[in-house]
Amino acid sequence: MIEKAAIVFLPWVAEYRNHPPLAPALLKSILHESGIESRTFDLNLKYQEQLDDSVQNTITSWIFTPGIKINSTVFKEYQMFLQYEANKILEFNPTVLLISVFSHQSQRVAEDLCYLIKNKNPDIFVIAGGSGVHIYLNEYKQRWCDIMLNNNLVDTVLQGEGEHIIHKLFVDKKRGMITLPQLDNDELVDLPVPNFDDYVFSEYGDIKDISLPITASKGCVRNCTFCDVAAIWPKFRYRRGKNVADEMIGIYKKYGINKFRFTDSLINGGLKPFRDMNTYIVENLPNVLEYNGQFIARDSKSMPPSDFDLMKQGGCNKVWIGIESGSEDVRNHMKKKFSDVDLHYTAEQLLERNITQYWNIIVGYPTETEQDWQASVNLIERYRKYNHLIKIVPVGVFQLLQNTPISKSAALAELEIENHNIGGYTEYGWISKLNPTNTLASRVSRYKELIEIITEYNMFVPGERLQAKLAVLEQQRNFYEEQDRNQISVSEQPVQEPTNFYQMQ
Amino acid sequence: MTPILEFDATFGIHQFSLCLFNKEPNDTVLDKKGNIIDDLYVIIEDIKIDNISVLNNLSNFSEYTNNQGDKVETYGYLSFPTEFKFWLQVPGYMFQRNMSLLNNNDVLGYLQNA
Numbered sequence: 001m002i003e004k005a006a007i008v009f010l011p012w013v014a015e016y017r018n019h020p021p022l023a024p025a026l027l028k029s030i031l032h033e034s035g036i037e038s039r040t041f042d043l044n045l046k047y048q049e050q051l052d053d054s055v056q057n058t059i060t061s062w063i064f065t066p067g068i069k070i071n072s073t074v075f076k077e078y079q080m081f082l083q084y085e086a087n088k089i090l091e092f093n094p095t096v097l098l099i100s101v102f103s104h105q106s107q108r109v110a111e112d113l114c115y116l117i118k119n120k121n122p123d124i125f126v127i128a129g130g131s132g133v134h135i136y137l138n139e140y141k142q143r144w145c146d147i148m149l150n151n152n153l154v155d156t157v158l159q160g161e162g163e164h165i166i167h168k169l170f171v172d173k174k175r176g177m178i179t180l181p182q183l184d185n186d187e188l189v190d191l192p193v194p195n196f197d198d199y200v201f202s203e204y205g206d207i208k209d210i211s212l213p214i215t216a217s218k219g220c221v222r223n224c225t226f227c228d229v230a231a232i233w234p235k236f237r238y239r240r241g242k243n244v245a246d247e248m249i250g251i252y253k254k255y256g257i258n259k260f261r262f263t264d265s266l267i268n269g270g271l272k273p274f275r276d277m278n279t280y281i282v283e284n285l286p287n288v289l290e291y292n293g294q295f296i297a298r299d300s301k302s303m304p305p306s307d308f309d310l311m312k313q314g315g316c317n318k319v320w321i322g323i324e325s326g327s328e329d330v331r332n333h334m335k336k337k338f339s340d341v342d343l344h345y346t347a348e349q350l351l352e353r354n355i356t357q358y359w360n361i362i363v364g365y366p367t368e369t370e371q372d373w374q375a376s377v378n379l380i381e382r383y384r385k386y387n388h389l390i391k392i393v394p395v396g397v398f399q400l401l402q403n404t405p406i407s408k409s410a411a412l413a414e415l416e417i418e419n420h421n422i423g424g425y426t427e428y429g430w431i432s433k434l435n436p437t438n439t440l441a442s443r444v445s446r447y448k449e450l451i452e453i454i455t456e457y458n459m460f461v462p463g464e465r466l467q468a469k470l471a472v473l474e475q476q477r478n479f480y481e482e483q484d485r486n487q488i489s490v491s492e493q494p495v496q497e498p499t500n501f502y503q504m505q
Numbered sequence: 506m507t508p509i510l511e512f513d514a515t516f517g518i519h520q521f522s523l524c525l526f527n528k529e530p531n532d533t534v535l536d537k538k539g540n541i542i543d544d545l546y547v548i549i550e551d552i553k554i555d556n557i558s559v560l561n562n563l564s565n566f567s568e569y570t571n572n573q574g575d576k577v578e579t580y581g582y583l584s585f586p587t588e589f590k591f592w593l594q595v596p597g598y599m600f601q602r603n604m605s606l607l608n609n610n611d612v613l614g615y616l617q618n619a
Contacts, residue, residue, distance in 0.1 A: 062606060072611035079619070115599050119516040140598075151555065151596035152516075 003170045005031055005038040006094035008113065010106040011047035012063050017463055018205040020045075022213035022263055023100040023130075025194035027166070033192055034167035039092050040198040043085055043109065049203075050081055057468050061475035063108045065428070066139075068479045082109070086116040094124060096170060099154075101130035107144050114153040125173055127166070129158035131232045135402055145177060161218075163191055188218065188239050193247050196255060211261035211292065212251055216244040216273065220265035222296065223405060224322070225334050226362070229265050231403035236269060241276025249285050262293030267319070268303065268311075269296065275307065278314030292318035292356075297338040297346035308349040318356040320393070321346070326379030327372035330365050335405075347383065347390070357390045358461060363450060364398045364443030366406070366415050366432040373446055377453060384457040391461045392454040397443040397473065400427040419489055429480040444477045507550055514595045518616055521591050523547070528586040549581035555597030562604055565612040567591035592616035 007024040024040035031038045051059065055077045062068045070078075089097070097117055101110050114126055133145040140147055145157040156169060160180035164187065168174075183191075194213070201207050219233035252258050268274050281289055291314075325331050328340050338346075350357050361376060383390045400407045400420060407427075412418075420430035429440050451470060454460045512519075525547055532545035552560050559566075564578040568590045571577050583589050594600035594616065604612055 066602075066606065068606075069608050070606055072607060072614055075607060075611075075615065076618075111599065111602065115516065115596075122516065147598055151598040153596060153598070 001095065003036050003095045004093060005036055005096045005098055005170070006041060006089045006092055007031075007038055007098045007100075008041045008089065009044050009100050010102070010109045010113065011044045012060055012105045012109070013044050013102050017048075018209045019211055019261055020196065020199050020201070020204050020213065021100075022194060022215065023102075025196045025199070025213075026163070026191065027098055027100075028198065029192040029195035030163055030166060031170075032195055034170070036167060036170055038098075039094075041085070041089055042199070043113070045203060046085055047081070047109075051077065053468060057471040058475065060468075061472045061479075063105055064472065065476050065479055066108060068475060079112070082112050083116055086113060086120070089117065090120055097124050097126045098166075099126065099128050099130075101128055101132040103130075103132040104135045104144070106130070106132050107135070111148070111153060114148070118153065125156070125169075126154040127156045127158060127169060128154045129162055131228075133157050134159055149176060163187075182233060182235055183218070183237065185237050185239070188215075188237055189243050193250055196251075201255075201257070207257065209259075210257055211259040211290075212255070212257050213263050214244065214248060214251075214260045214291075215239075215263045216241075216267065216277065217264045217269055219269075221269040222266070222335065222337060224336060225406040225411070226324075226365070226398065226401070226404055228401055228403045230405075238270045238273045241273040241278070242280045244273070244277045245280040245284070248281070248289055248291070252285070252289060258289050260289065260291040262291065264293055266296045267291075267293035267316075268298065268307075271303065271307070275310060278310045278316075281314045282310070286313070289315040290317045291315050293320070295319035295321050295346075297321060297323070297342045299338070299342045300345050303346075305349060308353055308355075312353040312355060316355055318358065319350065320358045320360060323359040323379070324362045324395075325365060325368065325372060326376035327368070328375075330368050330372050330375075333367045334365065343379075351386055351389055354389065358393050359390065360393045360395045361450060362395050362398055363447045364438055366398065366417065366430070366438065367435060368398075368438055369435060370437070377449070380453055380457065380459065384459065387457055387459045390459065392450070392459045393461055393464070394447060394450045394454065394466070394469065396469070397428065397440070397447050400430050402427075428476060440477060440480055444473055447473060514593075516595050518592055518594045518619055521593065523549075523583065523589045525583055525586045533584075544584055546582060546584040549583070552591070552593075554593050554595070554600055557597050557601060559593075559600065559604070562609075562612075563591065565604065565609045566593070566616055568613065 007027045009021045009024050013021070021042060021044065024042065028038045028040055047056070055074050058070055058074050059078050062070050099110055099113065101107060110128065117124055117126065128145070128148060134143055136143050137147070145159070148154040149157060155173070155175050157177050158166070158180065159177065161183045162178070162180050163183065165180065196212065201210055204210050217236065217238035219236035220227070220229045221236050223230045248260050322336065323343065324334060324336060331338065347357065380392060400417070405411060416433035417430050418433065420427065431439055448470065451466050455466070460466055525545070528545050533541060534543035536542050549560065549563070551558050552563065560581060563580055567579065569577050569579045569583070569585070570587050571585050572587065577585070579589070592613070594603065603615065607615055
């Protein structure tokens, strides 16, 4: 039998409109090397394009917080959308369906899509992978991947990095859970160049605005309390700078697209490969490529002005910085490891070189007091005059995510967080007894204030759907307040101890 | 002994029907005040899908009428000689999930029209 794979990227992932996703293109390339025909389908884009705002906001609220009820009209529209997309996938006659479950926010759509596909053709072999597969759902007392396997919605779940073995599954069709080790640096280098041949770039916007994704490193050199990257990728791995630059140049020559966006947790996590990449670009294709990515503020000793010169010359035109809070105390608790001095140094270095900065701000970290919040507001005010170069990304109200340092038992005990639910998705309604005025209601209120401020100061990211974010958050707040949800004692939940994505079986 | 009916079902929504045949008017015995003191009936003790009991929500995913054709709710007690219909979705997880996400009044419509 000739194998054909449909590779599906699922909603909901916070991709900007002109950012095509990486995973489908990389998988397509890997399969192509093994002689397997494939086609990529970006349902995340279709979801944002085809569902009207009101339906989309309600469905997104449910995706974030599945306890939220939705009415039959909205559900029907969502089902019709998915049925249409499932039919398009089936028209390709795939023998294998690969779904990329980026986080718990892709789980609901994955369930529905697998159901629709299996309903029409139970012989299609479904493989799920991604960092969202292993999340424990307290409501069902099971991990999501086990639910999917036990209900025959998927045939195989890949936990970990399956790039090197995925083609073998087309031969042996091994079922069940497959846990894989992290790729090492050399294996990362060996990965083929992503293949974007199926992407219709015009669907993502004007071609001159499109940034193609590229990965130079996986993992992170930090271990911030709120982040699960260290659990998913315990080791920081990176590709050599020349290897990354060669890939960018090759893609530019093939597709004529000169803009790139790094999927790395931090583009300046490893300074040597970062410098090497920029140097290679400057020496081989100067003044052509542009790139952006996530960036950490560092002190002037580890990242002197010459590094900022080099990254500018290499084509860096925009960075996302996880500022998270204007309060150094809050950032220290988060283990961000940069001071106010480092923050201002970084901001000024970037400003001097006209590199755009997108600052992520998280509202309502457990230790965030009213004074801390004001420090965030003051920070934004201080830089408002640079609103042409500094934009604020209101990430959201603070969530206690599974497998993050702050959701471990010792951290919860230290913060005196006694009732909440970190199993699954309902991680919004927690209260720290040490900071009892930081409630979900106050967090939502601060979030609204943030959106008002950045709107007034013209510091929002163009195209960002701020009102949609607010509408989703309001639905979540109503759910928790009206239903008095999230009041599950920590002691009744599975212990969240230091854990490793790759060791969980 | 309670009969147990088991089905292997493919993915999708499946309709089930139960009917109380041959019930005669004199099978229902009334006292002088009109209260039923004896009757012929069926009690559904449980409905499980993939070993998960869903009986508690039976009225949300079933349809039943009395002798006059008026809709009546039932939680498993069937005494009218009319057709009792209910719908289940396979796999059970999807049934549970969709029952939970939809308002109670919307569940039946979804199952009948999906």
